[in-house]
Amino acid sequence: MSEHIEPMKKKEISVNDVEFAQIEQNGPKNLFTQMQGFWVTFATMFKKVNTVNYPEVKEPTAERFHGRHQLNRYDDGLEKCIGCELCAWACPADAIFVEGAANTDEHRMSPGERYGRVYQINYLRCIFCGLCIEACPTRALTMTNEYELADETRAKLIFEKDDLLAPLRAGMLMPPHPMYPNTTDTNYYKNEIKSSHPSQEVSN
């Protein structure tokens, strides 16, 4: 006799080879047993409600919830992004597209030499893992707590730079404008610029 058992070939298995289990079909329970079930429902009506009436009512998220990204600004309004593409490099879902460009004295978007001319995040691909945030060398990219990102078309879910940039707060000026007088990008990086200088309004 051969020692190993030949595996059964696929076509040799048929429906009839499978054992059927009998399912018991009992009749309706008596009234008391049925009322027992409804009691659970009834009692819950008087308990504290765990859900909220979304979207009329919204609960705050956890403080470090990974929501929509934001491209931050320095306190005088210049962008922090330097277009280095490290976020795109770190992204495991290939959701980020960046194209850098050179700052000029007439057209300055960020301190230093380089800024992100094109910045796109594709929220159809993004998995909100936050690796891009870790990769960003200037803290230009952070995440907000905003989670309402649903939309009707695919195109709308590719967020452009304009959609991602942080709003201008008090003291900020819309770039392009020159850097704060007598400072370098290092001063900016060290967060020593606290607001825009009157002369920075002379922008082209």
Place this chain on the structure above:
Amino acid sequence: MTPDTDVIVEQITLVIDGFEVTVPKGTLVIRAAEKLGIQIPRFCDHPLLDPVGACRQCLVDIEINGRAFPKPQASCTIPVEPGMIVKTQLTSPVADKAQKGVMELLLANHPLDCPVCDKGGECPLQNQAMSNGNPEMRLDGVKRTFEKPVAISSSVLLDRERCVLCARCTRFSDQIASDPFITLNERGALQQVGIYEEDPFKSYFSGNTVQICPVGALTGTSYRFRARPFDLVSTPSACEHCASGCDLRTDVRRGKTLRRLAGDDAEVNEEWNCDKGRWAFKYVTATDRLTVPQVRNENGELVTASWPEAIAAAAAGLSRGAAVLVGGRATYEDAYGYSKFARVALGTNDIDFRSRTSSDEEREFLAARVVNSTTTYRDIDKADQVLLVGFEPEEESPIVFLRINKQFKKRALKVTSIGSKESIAVEKLSANFVCVQPGQEAAAVATQELTAKSVILVGERAAESAGLLSATAALADRTGAKLAWIPRRAGERGALAAGAIGNLLPGGRPVADAAARVDIASLWNVDSLPSEIGRSADQIVSDINSGKISALLVGGVDPLDGPNPDATVAALEKAFVVSLEIANSEVTKYADVILPVAAITEKSGSFLNWEGRARAFETAVDSLNRSDLRILSMIADELGHSISLGTVANAAKEIASIGNWDGATISTPNVSAASAHSVSGDQAVLTSWRRLLDLGTLQKGEENLAGTARRTVAVISPKRAAALGVVDGQLLKISNSNGWVMLPALVENIHDDAVWAPRNSAGSQLLANLGVAHNSVVTVVKA
């Protein structure tokens, strides 16, 4: 270094990290380690540059016959010796510590700006700091800073604080290009790469320094901040600019070519290329590309048409008897398509790829001496003398210049140049300059003494002087020297081999030979081929103007390149013109049917360089545009004479099946030289050549590159300058009956009867302005 097979080199055995390795004598330790697969970190070391030991990163422990060096030694400067025992960072803790120490010192002043540095991601410093550096930095002082970036030329930027002083760029410029415009200034901690204030880095080879810089200190202006290495899709390609045939790498991001790098081909361009090959690629996107076919309607207006309409219109027009002009820029396969189309679909041999000044003498010379020529770069390496005839290597085929220069630097190769104006290349090569009146080169060629090891390099401009090509061929026959013809455009040698010329069929078969015609007719599956030798480009133009030809198929030709632009334009106006073009041009202005074709980056194919070596390239950018031969196939089908060349691969296969011609070839022409011009007073004989960087169509849209072009000047001899009372920089007016150009004068070594001006540079488009460019009497006066 090119291995010379003639010399047997002594072999030496040594031990590296416990492994025995045998290498030729003179090999450097770092290279012997590479042979074992042991990577010693390095920055300054480059296999094609002289060793310098500048960066000290490659320190290893070395022991010879039991005696150890007291300290680790730089393995990039020490040649191997018998009994040598080398311990690299892998086996010697001392070497490892020394390397880490050097790395720490290199990083002490190197900024941590990798995120904004173009080199980030492909940076030897970044990589080797990871593989052979300390993870922690012990220094925390303020790093050295410089003003940045400094534009050392319009196309190269320098960030001095990133420099690790490896001297690769300065050594390249000095040793390879002989353009020592950059150097290491200052000493000690202040040492930095710099240029002499008044002389920017105007080298034709400056882009190579950007490529070999091991850090991001030198960057190209056009590529700065455009992409990261991981964004790019690289395609191996061949350069479409000149006949040198450089291997290139094309880097594309989202359908847009962002940069091109020199490829590595030891037989051809080694690891270098010229700035034109590197940076002139924007013409594809800078000009308004043609995307849809256009047909001229009854009112004489060009209107958009569908492909079937346009193909039908083209076929109807061409069926009335047409000639073919295909420029020297077509790929080998496309030229073959035009060649087959002319013979099979149009039934004519009236085809010419020479969209420039040419002669019948040249056509015979090409058929007799060039189409089967086997001279290669290797012959230059071995030559005892190089003779340049009507050829300006640096301007017209820069890699040939680098090759000659390499041998000149290595063993003082003797170079002789026959011409009318001493050029910068002639000066750099310390060449023996034989100065003749323009047009009288033939007499000087006849008196040259060469040997069988010599190489004669003759340029396309030789066709402009009657008898010169005959004299050159006679010289080669008399001395046994190797002869090579070096055209300026990449496609000319391929077009010649493909038979895109009136007297040859593909594979160098003479049209006049019945057996050759039968050969090709059976391959092409046709009963017979036209037997009459075809017209040359000049004849085609004049026969259109005299009404003998009624239609013209044109692919990639600029009428302003020809000897008589007015006649060419008149012919274009008169004939029914079908133009295959990538963008609007002088030809499409007059065309009756315009068919858009793919640019070089959008198709595959190959070029034959001046050696006849195939330089294949792949499609780098996806597009809907089709190669010329696909469109020619469609027209041929419409004409009822199918050429069945649907794809480039088909054409390549068919070309491969042709084989060489072993029958009789056309005999070498024997044309006698014209007598010298007699010039008097303000008269002078004009001579010129095209500069590498000029107003060429393929250099459009690249201002940074154009900024490094040489100054436009009119060169006259000291004697003429004295007679005219002109000094350097004063304006000269060169005129003839067709027009004039006004240029600043430069007094240099030029024949007293001659005046030189660039042929197609800003302010000096000789063919457009004067209608002539060489060997013609003009008037030179002080403006």
